[in-house]
Amino acid sequence: MEDKKVEQYYSPPPKLGKWEGFRIFLYNSETGQFLGRTGASWAKILLFYLIFYGVLSGFFGAMLALFYQTLDYNAPKWQMDKSLIGSNPGLGFRPMPPESNVESTLIWYKASDKGNFVHWSRALDKFLEVYKPPKPGTAAAASNGQDHRVHCDYGKPAPPGKSCEVDLQKFSPCSSDKNYMYDQYQPCIFLKLNKIFGWQPEFYNDTQNLPSNMPSDLRERIKTAKMRNPEELKTIWVSCEGENPADVENIGAIQYKPRSGFPGFYFPYANSPGYLSPLVAVWFESPKRNVLINIECKAWARNIIHDRVERRGSVHFELMVD
Structure with a gap:
C-alpha cells in the first residue's frame, strides 16, 4: 500500500502597514509579546543582566577599595628617584x-x-x-x-x-x-x-x-x-x-x-x-x-x-x- 503524502500549503503573513507593524511590535495581543518578547523572556534577560552587572560592579568596587588601601593621602607612593x-x-x-x-x-x-x-x-x-x-x-x-x-x-x-x-x-x-x-x-x-x-x-x-x-x-x-x-x-x-x-x-x-x-x-x-x-x-x-x-x-x-x-x-x- 503506497504511503500517501500529505501536502501542506503555507500562505505568507498578511502585509501590514508601517504603523500597524509598529503597533504589533509594541504589543502583540495574539502571542502576548511586548517589544518582541514575552513577559517571562523579559524577566529572564533582566535577571541575567542584573546579576552580571552586579557581580561586575562588586568586583570593581572590591579592587578599588583594595587599591585605596595602598595609598597615603599625605605622601605620594613613589618618591624621589x-x-x-x-x-x-x-x-x-x-x-x-x-x-x-x-x-x-x-x-x-x-x-x-x-x-x-x-x-x-x-x-x-x-x-x-x-x-x-x-x-x-x-x-x-x-x-x-x-x-x-x-x-x-x-x-x-x-x-x-x-x-x-x-x-x-x-x-x-x-x-x-x-x-x-x-x-x-x-x-x-x-x-x-x-x-x-x-x-x-x-x-x-x-x-x-x-x-x-x-x-x-x-x-x-x-x-x-x-x-x-x-x-x-x-x-x-x-x-x-x-x-x-x-x-x-x-x-x-x-x-x-x-x-x-x-x-x-x-x-x-x-x-x-x-x-x-x-x-x-x-x-x-x-x-x-x-x-x-x-x-x-x-x-x-x-x-x-x-x-x-x-x-x-x-x-x-x-x-x-x-
Missing part, C-alpha cells in the same frame, strides 16, 4: 607671558604705557594671591592654611604640623603697591622651586669648595653670609646673569629680595598644612632699554644638577623694556 619628577627640582619664574604666547619666555613691555605693563603686574597679583594672609581665625584663614603658618628663621624651623610663612612685605620694592617696579623700568621677576616631596637640599657649608662655574658675585654673597651668620649658609642660593657677553653688559645691577636664595628651613616639603613654596624676587635695577636681554637664573645646592635642555635647576627667560 622612583617618581616621575625625580629628585632634581626645576626652577620657574613669574610673571608668565600671555596664554596666547604659551611657548614664549619673553617679558616685553613699554614702561611709559600703563595699559602695556599692567598685564605683568596683574599676573603677579594673581600669582601672589595665595601668599596674602587673611585675618587670623576667620574661615578664609582656615581654608588656605593660614592658621597653620608660623614665623621661621635660621635655626628656628617650623614645628611638626606647621609651615613657615612667606612675608610679602620683605620683598619691597617688589610689591603690588609699587607695580613691582615695572613702571620704573626696573622690573621684578619672582623665582620658585618645584616642590618635590621629601627632597632635602645639600647646602654649600664650605666656602672654600664652591663650584668653579659659580658666579663670582654669588661667591661673595656666600662669604658675606658666613661672616654675618653661619646658619645662613643653609640656603639654596640663586644667581641670575646674562647668557651671552652682550647680555652681561646690558643686564645691569641686580638685587635679590628678601634674601639671596631659598632659606633651608622651608625644606623638606612634606605636604604640611598651609605650606607655601618660598620665593625669591629678582629686582633688575637698570636693564638696558630697547634691547632684548637673555637671562638664565640658577638654583645652587650640591644636589642640584643644572641642565638647560631638561630645564633642571635653572630657568631661562628674555627681558625687554621699552
Whole structure:
C-alpha cells in the first residue's frame, strides 16, 4: 500500500502597514509579546543582566577599595628617584607671558604705557594671591592654611604640623603697591622651586669648595653670609646673569629680595598644612632699554644638577623694556 503524502500549503503573513507593524511590535495581543518578547523572556534577560552587572560592579568596587588601601593621602607612593619628577627640582619664574604666547619666555613691555605693563603686574597679583594672609581665625584663614603658618628663621624651623610663612612685605620694592617696579623700568621677576616631596637640599657649608662655574658675585654673597651668620649658609642660593657677553653688559645691577636664595628651613616639603613654596624676587635695577636681554637664573645646592635642555635647576627667560 503506497504511503500517501500529505501536502501542506503555507500562505505568507498578511502585509501590514508601517504603523500597524509598529503597533504589533509594541504589543502583540495574539502571542502576548511586548517589544518582541514575552513577559517571562523579559524577566529572564533582566535577571541575567542584573546579576552580571552586579557581580561586575562588586568586583570593581572590591579592587578599588583594595587599591585605596595602598595609598597615603599625605605622601605620594613613589618618591624621589622612583617618581616621575625625580629628585632634581626645576626652577620657574613669574610673571608668565600671555596664554596666547604659551611657548614664549619673553617679558616685553613699554614702561611709559600703563595699559602695556599692567598685564605683568596683574599676573603677579594673581600669582601672589595665595601668599596674602587673611585675618587670623576667620574661615578664609582656615581654608588656605593660614592658621597653620608660623614665623621661621635660621635655626628656628617650623614645628611638626606647621609651615613657615612667606612675608610679602620683605620683598619691597617688589610689591603690588609699587607695580613691582615695572613702571620704573626696573622690573621684578619672582623665582620658585618645584616642590618635590621629601627632597632635602645639600647646602654649600664650605666656602672654600664652591663650584668653579659659580658666579663670582654669588661667591661673595656666600662669604658675606658666613661672616654675618653661619646658619645662613643653609640656603639654596640663586644667581641670575646674562647668557651671552652682550647680555652681561646690558643686564645691569641686580638685587635679590628678601634674601639671596631659598632659606633651608622651608625644606623638606612634606605636604604640611598651609605650606607655601618660598620665593625669591629678582629686582633688575637698570636693564638696558630697547634691547632684548637673555637671562638664565640658577638654583645652587650640591644636589642640584643644572641642565638647560631638561630645564633642571635653572630657568631661562628674555627681558625687554621699552
